[in-house]
Amino acid sequence: MxxxxxxxxxxxxxxxxxxxxxxxxxxxxxxxxxxxxxxxxxxxxxxxxxxxxxxxxxxxxxxxxxxxxxxxxxxxxxxxxxxxxxxxxxxxxxxxxxxxxxxxxxxxxxxxxxxxxxxxxxxxxxxxxxxxxxxxxxxxxxxxxxxxxxxxxxxxxxxxxxxxxTGQNLITDSHPGEVITPEKTLELRDVRGQERAKRALEIAAAGRHHMLMVGPPGSGKSMLSRRLPGILPPLSAQEALETSIIHSIAGLLDEGGISRQRPFRDPHHTSSTAAIIGGGRLAKPGEVSLAHNGVLFMDELPEFPRNVLETLRQPLETGNIMVSRANAHVKYPCKFMLIAAANPCKCGYMTDAERACARVPTCGEDYMGRISGPLLDRFDLRVDVPPVSYEDLDLPANGDTSETVAQRVAGACERQSARFATHDGIRSNADIEGEALEEIAAPDAEGRDLLLRAAEKFRMSARGYHRVMRVARTIADLDHSEGVRKPHVAEAISYRINA
CATH class of the missing domain: 3.30.230.10 (Ribosomal Protein S5; domain 2)
Incomplete structure (x- = not known):
């Protein structure tokens, strides 16, 4: 029996x-x-x-x-x-x-x-x-x-x-654990100067766009990235459940609690392919899946092994990853924002004539050449982060607080949620493609003319062309604009051809 x-x-x-x-x-x-x-x-x-x-x-x-x-x-x-x-x-x-x-x-x-x-x-x-x-x-x-x-x-x-x-002593049904209180986030206002990089960070948060920052050591790239969780909107109930399922498989849930804060994963540049993508003997989720609905921050991007960087290309496009092993084939979701930081060259001071090494500019070309063109093409925003002057460092904190920026980002995200309510699988401007892209993110006549001229002049790929449209749509949302106009397109192009 x-x-x-x-x-x-x-x-x-x-x-x-x-x-x-x-x-x-x-x-x-x-x-x-x-x-x-x-x-x-x-x-x-x-x-x-x-x-x-x-x-x-x-x-x-x-x-x-x-x-x-x-x-x-x-x-x-x-x-x-x-x-x-x-x-x-x-x-x-x-x-x-x-x-x-x-x-x-x-x-x-x-x-x-x-x-x-x-x-x-x-x-x-x-x-x-x-x-x-x-x-x-x-x-x-x-x-x-x-x-x-x-x-x-x-x-x-x-x-x-x-x-x-056997009915001797019945066990009562379990109840959900506590909602984990979000960790105290870092204040964006603490970053001196770098107003352009702060603006790009706000755009990335509002539309969940991938962003690359390039600048010398100590210019504030890591500081900016680590303040991103403080301006991101909380996870929706559905997103929190999706993310928690992956963390449950990885054994990362603490005492049954579920967090509404978006995950922020920052693997070291010595991480293996299995650690980033997923795998191992048990085909466990990697960092790209643990960052689902959140942020994957890769500091010192060119220092990551070339084969690790190349494996990011497919999940960045599809939002999922198939971990295939001899004894297991497991599909994990991995919709994440990729925020990366890099020095302009090995020594980091290529733009400083007094401190640069003797191999300028060859050292910079070789160093940034570790990032392949196809991967670089997948970054929506590329920002130069120049060194901060000592005068700026000596000034008191100024500019918008994280709370103020978070409110603007939340407003833009709410407009996107309302817009995509009838579009299955689209949660943010970064997800728009196909007919929906032309329907939602098409610029006005002047904006389209500017985009066409810029695409031809800077020889943008089709992917780059469409990514400019998505970023312009996010800028329009932050501007409370129903349509995408020429100034929105111009700002989006400036981030595309930068760095």
Missing amino acids: SLTYSVAFRGVEACPVEVQCALAPGLPGFSIVGLPDKAVSEAKERVRAALASMAIAFPSKKVTINLSPADLPKEGGHFDLPIALALLAELSIIPHDVILSVVSLGELSLDGKLVPVTGALPAAMTAAEEENILLCPAECGKEAAWVSGARVIAARSLGDVVRHF
């Missing part, structure tokens, strides 16, 4: 895996089949020890656990609890019919306690879609309960699970 039900496996869209238990006459033994890895194979020892801690005698029969589908590799400790439940049902300790509508996951310790695992949030989504109950470790309950319509039972031990399903 066998018991079959589903457990969420991995990935943003959880894969259902059926756990079947069969007791057969023969020599006592415990085997697990269905492409398990070492951690899954060791589940039999953890389950045996957990049952022994509850004074439950292990059956003196041949026990076979089948993880179906057989051709899907399984790894991790997620299957301990489903295996234990199937075995308990086969021993008639808990009723079959009750747990047939249960989706479960969780690792068992040797004393029967349930250990938290990653991926509770997508598991809850799978359970809700199938109208099943999710059973998980107590530490995962608050995280899983964020899914609307999901009934989540979070237990602390296998004994609690048995008492619940």
